[in-house]
Amino acid sequence: MSFGQIFAIVLATFVAMEFVAWSSHKYIMHGWGWGWHRDHHEPHDHTLEKNDLYGLVGAAMSISMFAIGSPLVLGASAWEPGTWIGLGILLYGIVYTLIHDGLIHQRYFRWVPKRGYAKRLVQAHKLHHATIGKEGGVSFGFVFARDPVVLKQELKAQREAGIAVVREALG
Template identity: 70%
Template structure:
């Protein structure tokens, strides 16, 4: 496979992973997988959360793609899977740096004052404004809508009785 084809597969996979992450967050983590995700929405002083198990699932997917790229397809391997595994790995690194590092400040303290970093932090704070798995906004991890639009969505959800907000966040 040419280096350009491999790079293309990696980039498409990284971009597609935001959609996969959004859907997984909305329909799995805030659905039947709430048992693992709940503690992420609750205050605690623990270094780890059950929610961190989702990172292990992501790593297992990446490793499985690497393995299939090497040994899958009746032992012959399927090279594109290797590059898809690299894309999943890169998305995981980006997610970890932004979500765990910047947003939740698990490793460093930095409060962005403007730009993309401020927007992504605000969007995630609005995601955490809800008290339960129902309703909510901003299920993506790297792409975020404007905070004003998210606040309006939360306000509509609250007025419709679909969601309870923490300390009247909106």
């Protein structure tokens, strides 16, 4: 494979992982997988959360793709794009961990952005945490954040429709 093909696969996988993360967050974590995700939405003083188990699921996806692409594992049956898909998943996981756990939830470092896209990410995720329970909510993505003004309007509409219980006044 050429460098261009490899780069395209890694980049496409990275972008696709935001959709996988968004849909998993909305329909699994806030659905039947709420048991693992609940502690992420509730105050606690633990270093680890059950929610961190979802990171192991992502790691298993990446490792599986590396294995599918590895001649050492599958010999002549190896599928080379698997390696690069695994790398795209791994890179997304690293960026997710730095942004979500590090920047937004301040688990690894303390920095509160005052402007720019980093501030938008923090605001969008805080609005995600503005609801109580698994129902309703906004901003289920992790790397690409929508306009917080629009998200506030959506939360207000959900509250008025009785879809979501909102934790705080939205201004």
